[in-house]
Amino acid sequence: MVSLEMLKEHETVRTAPVSEAEALVDVRGLSLWYGKKQALYDISVRFPRNQVTAIIGPSGCGKSTLLRSLNRMNDLVPGVRVEGEVLYEGVNIYDPRVDPVAVRRHIGMVFQKPNPFPKTIFENVAFGLRLMGVKGSELEDRVVEALKRAALWNEVQDRFKKESGLRLSGGQQQRLCIARAIAVEPPLLLMDEPTSALDPIATQAIEDLIQELKTRYTVVIVTHNMQQAARVSDRTLFMHLGVLVEEGPTEVLFTKPKHPYTEAYITGRFG
Amino acid sequence: MEILKQRPSRNPKEVLTFALLVFLSSITLLTTLGVILSLVGDVAQFFRRVPLTEFLFAPEWTPLFADPRYGISPLIAGTFLVTLIALLVAVPLGLALAIYLSEYASGAARARIKGTLELFEGIPTVVFGYFALLFVTPLLQRVIPDLNIFNPLSAGLVMGFAIIPYISNVAADAMESVPRSIREAAYALGARPYEVALRVVFPAAISGIIAAIILATSRAIGETMIVAIAAGQRPILTLDPRETIATMTSYIVQAATGDQPTGSTGFYALFAVGFTLFLLTLFLNILAQYVVERYRERYE
Numbered sequence: 238m239v240s241l242e243m244l245k246e247h248e249t250v251r252t253a254p255v256s257e258a259e260a261l262v263d264v265r266g267l268s269l270w271y272g273k274k275q276a277l278y279d280i281s282v283r284f285p286r287n288q289v290t291a292i293i294g295p296s297g298c299g300k301s302t303l304l305r306s307l308n309r310m311n312d313l314v315p316g317v318r319v320e321g322e323v324l325y326e327g328v329n330i331y332d333p334r335v336d337p338v339a340v341r342r343h344i345g346m347v348f349q350k351p352n353p354f355p356k357t358i359f360e361n362v363a364f365g366l367r368l369m370g371v372k373g374s375e376l377e378d379r380v381v382e383a384l385k386r387a388a389l390w391n392e393v394q395d396r397f398k399k400e401s402g403l404r405l406s407g408g409q410q411q412r413l414c415i416a417r418a419i420a421v422e423p424p425l426l427l428m429d430e431p432t433s434a435l436d437p438i439a440t441q442a443i444e445d446l447i448q449e450l451k452t453r454y455t456v457v458i459v460t461h462n463m464q465q466a467a468r469v470s471d472r473t474l475f476m477h478l479g480v481l482v483e484e485g486p487t488e489v490l491f492t493k494p495k496h497p498y499t500e501a502y503i504t505g506r507f508g
Numbered sequence: 509m510e511i512l513k514q515r516p517s518r519n520p521k522e523v524l525t526f527a528l529l530v531f532l533s534s535i536t537l538l539t540t541l542g543v544i545l546s547l548v549g550d551v552a553q554f555f556r557r558v559p560l561t562e563f564l565f566a567p568e569w570t571p572l573f574a575d576p577r578y579g580i581s582p583l584i585a586g587t588f589l590v591t592l593i594a595l596l597v598a599v600p601l602g603l604a605l606a607i608y609l610s611e612y613a614s615g616a617a618r619a620r621i622k623g624t625l626e627l628f629e630g631i632p633t634v635v636f637g638y639f640a641l642l643f644v645t646p647l648l649q650r651v652i653p654d655l656n657i658f659n660p661l662s663a664g665l666v667m668g669f670a671i672i673p674y675i676s677n678v679a680a681d682a683m684e685s686v687p688r689s690i691r692e693a694a695y696a697l698g699a700r701p702y703e704v705a706l707r708v709v710f711p712a713a714i715s716g717i718i719a720a721i722i723l724a725t726s727r728a729i730g731e732t733m734i735v736a737i738a739a740g741q742r743p744i745l746t747l748d749p750r751e752t753i754a755t756m757t758s759y760i761v762q763a764a765t766g767d768q769p770t771g772s773t774g775f776y777a778l779f780a781v782g783f784t785l786f787l788l789t790l791f792l793n794i795l796a797q798y799v800v801e802r803y804r805e806r807y808e
Contacts, residue, residue, distance in 0.1 A: 313695060342698030352689035355712045365697040417697070
């Protein structure tokens with residue numbers, strides 16, 4: 238069986254590494270602890286602009302933790318400690334002078350289970366815009382624009398100001414959450430297993446949407462579904478036990494994995 | 509298969525336990541019914557002597573006068589005034605405390621403060637009554653010279669503090685039950701903690717918060733000792749918080765402790781006032797339940 242000691246001895250295997258110029262986010266030597274338990278071990282990786290990067294790996298491998306380190310959502314967990322840097326457009330978001338709230342306003346996030354606010358569809362999408370002080374007709378235009386871009390507009394245009402977001406179906410709720418996240422035009426969109434609570438048809442709709450989104454946004458998606466990673470992403474990271482084992486273009490990682498653990502995982506021998 | 513035919517309900521221990529539980533729970537139900545029924549008889553006695561129109565519309569409540577009048581409006585005005593003052597204190601402070609408890613306090617602080625508030629809830633209200641009369645009123649008289657010794661202002665302020673736990677603990681429970689995932693969504697959009705509390709959690713918990721306020725109102729209306737001691741027993745139709753007044757509850761105390769001879773109209777008036785009070789609080793409790801049901805958010 239794979240042990241942590243064995244993994245930590247190896248360097249991350251990289252295929253066609255991303256250059257500094259291509260990277261929107263540059264993670265350098267990131268380690269993270271929840272209390273005394275270490276969850277991430279010295280992770281270095283770059284996320285290229287306008288591409289979809291998938292993070293895969295077995296449960297508890299740290300993929301969600303890594304994702305939540307990119308917008309400092311982990312700060313909300315009591316007793317969390319971080320070492321290393323996450324450069325976003327060249328700025329280390331863990332610099333003590335950086336306000337985590339400002340970081341989150343630049344980076345959108347979509348969660349595992351759809352979590353709309355108990356407000357109308359309009360107010361859901363308007364929430365982030367209102368925080369930024371957008372008002373009046375501009376607010377309305379941008380809400381409609383976000384609903385269109387999230388491919389939800391046609392289904393809700395006759396009722397989006399009256400109906401609660403909670404009344405939508407699961408798949409629609411998740412697209413509403415995507416609309417809410419992209420309404421503020423975040424350059425980076427983080428998705429934490431966004432289809433794990435959805436049926437295959439709703440999943441298909443979200444996957445199509447991700448392809449659309451990457452023309453405007455940089456997307457990082459965590460998924461436990463390897464077929465999904467293969468379908469939607471340009472690059473893939475494989476993590477195990479808090480270690481980044483291998484990263485590279487998705488087709489390489491899935492067809493010619495270099496690390497024996499990556500191969501074992503994608504061929505279904507563990508995980 | 510004999511064993512399959514032995515139904516659990518035929519098991520004597522099961523039958524006995526069931527019968528005992530039904531008996532015990534019916535005691536409370538029957539007591540409540542009994543209270544209502546005994547009230548109804550005496551209330552009927554009262555209305556045989558005093559027309560309903562006088563009870564509802566006469567502006568005076570003077571059961572002890574040579575020419576007694578039985579208009580309940582002064583008592584309702586007194587109750588309303590004290591309740592209003594109490595809510596003006598308890599709603600803002602109670603809700604602020606609820607927001608602190610559910611959104612800002614650490615787990616240990618939350619448990620300690622909630623525990624303290626529950627202890628506070630257990631203080632006999634007679635203690636609050638004397639505190640209002642002997643400490644708060646003299647203090648207020650320095651600022652408001654023509655404040656009566658017995659006044660609804662002091663009683664209302666102290667009652668406001670006494671009912672804070674009813675608002676804060678119930679409202680905090682409602683806010684804590686808003687799913688974590690909703691808070692995360694707001695934080696991920698770059699909301700600050702106060703924005704998460706005020707724009708997301710508070711509105712999401714609004715049904716529970718309103719219910720907390722209604723229950724506290726019902727509690728304030730039914731509160732007896734603080735008003736009996738500190739607000740006085742002079743039923744005057746006024747909304748001036750400096751005047752001595754009487755509330756529905758304080759009249760009941762007065763009548764029940766011997767000012768009214770048994771069988772007199774004033775004695776039966778006690779039941780009419782009690783029944784009015786009962787209807788009012790019952791209405792508020794039903795309203796609270798309705799609000800909770802009607803406006804509760806279902807997240808799944």
